Amino acid sequence: MSFQRSIRNRTGRRRVRKEFELQLTSMMDVLVIILVFLLKTYSTAINSFTTVAGIKLPVSYSKDVPPDSLQVIITPEGLTFENARIVDFVIAAGGVGSTDSSYTFKTNDLDENGHRIVPLFDALIRAKEKSELLKQRSVKRDAYGKPLPFEGVLAIQADKSIQYDVIRKIMYTGAASGYSVFRFLAKAREGI
Amino acid sequence: MFSRPSHRRRSNTETVQLNLVPMLDAMVTMISFLLFTMSFLQLVSIDSPVPRASTTELEKQLAEKPVQLTLSLRKEESELWSPFERVPTVTIKNAEPGKPDIRAIHDALVKIKQQFPKEIRLILVPYATIPYDILIALMDNSRTLETTDGAVFLKNEQTGVDEPVKVLFPELIFGNLLGDNE
Numbered sequence: 001m002s003f004q005r006s007i008r009n010r011t012g013r014r015r016v017r018k019e020f021e022l023q024l025t026s027m028m029d030v031l032v033i034i035l036v037f038l039l040k041t042y043s044t045a046i047n048s049f050t051t052v053a054g055i056k057l058p059v060s061y062s063k064d065v066p067p068d069s070l071q072v073i074i075t076p077e078g079l080t081f082e083n084a085r086i087v088d089f090v091i092a093a094g095g096v097g098s099t100d101s102s103y104t105f106k107t108n109d110l111d112e113n114g115h116r117i118v119p120l121f122d123a124l125i126r127a128k129e130k131s132e133l134l135k136q137r138s139v140k141r142d143a144y145g146k147p148l149p150f151e152g153v154l155a156i157q158a159d160k161s162i163q164y165d166v167i168r169k170i171m172y173t174g175a176a177s178g179y180s181v182f183r184f185l186a187k188a189r190e191g192i
Numbered sequence: 193m194f195s196r197p198s199h200r201r202r203s204n205t206e207t208v209q210l211n212l213v214p215m216l217d218a219m220v221t222m223i224s225f226l227l228f229t230m231s232f233l234q235l236v237s238i239d240s241p242v243p244r245a246s247t248t249e250l251e252k253q254l255a256e257k258p259v260q261l262t263l264s265l266r267k268e269e270s271e272l273w274s275p276f277e278r279v280p281t282v283t284i285k286n287a288e289p290g291k292p293d294i295r296a297i298h299d300a301l302v303k304i305k306q307q308f309p310k311e312i313r314l315i316l317v318p319y320a321t322i323p324y325d326i327l328i329a330l331m332d333n334s335r336t337l338e339t340t341d342g343a344v345f346l347k348n349e350q351t352g353v354d355e356p357v358k359v360l361f362p363e364l365i366f367g368n369l370l371g372d373n374e
Binding site: 183 | 222233241323332
């Protein structure tokens, strides 16, 4: 009996000693498929626009890819300019993120009969001065040897529930601080 | 003389083991790189210049009487009109209160474009509470001419050939930045 067991154990040991090889071919197949899919759908952005969590952007048919510019993000909670929250809305009964008009500006955030957003105006002026200073120091010059002019483009990224009244105030503030073009950002419609 | 059968078999079945490990490493690196640098959110833009007012321009406008097509949006209806009465005013009832009939507005714009193919500017006057997504949809439909729309031709002044126009009113300007709350 003990003799038989020892023989069985010996055969088992022999099996374990056999060289173990990982089957990489099937893994390679999967990786090749993933790689091909990623290469086909790969798209890099030519801008560095960021977004904020929870924002629901509208969808647009436009094919214009926005180049880099200063941007203001509007959510039902507040305004964000260049990654810094500059205005917090007063949230009424509807609550945060609600689709009704439950958000409004604080009274001391507005002036000029409620048209201009003061913190945004200050931030836009600072950004404009910074941009002009950088352009003065830059080696790039126009045909007359003068520094390149300030582009004055302000990208607006807004939640789809934001009302025109807020966007209008932002445009008014932008125009008052020397910005001449407003770039409305939206999510590209799939399949265009 | 024949060699031993066992020896012959061994020489034929000798397999070359391809070393897949470095290839696998490269692939994993590439996939990680693609995943990290890929932008999953593709943004597009619609530009709108700031409206400018000057006395010289106003005098010029009064003399020329441009179309200056204006789209006034209200909660109950939308209106397409020209301050110099170059086009008859078109009133379009909203599909629902607060939701403009975008399709009907687009069709009306196409008809005006057929009359004035050189015109590229549309002045938007939305009401205060219109949501941003409806505004974007309206701007989209006011800018682009679809393939199903009637053909619009514009004479090329250099060649004298009628060429199809591919855009509707790409220059959108907001006309009520200083408007009241309604």
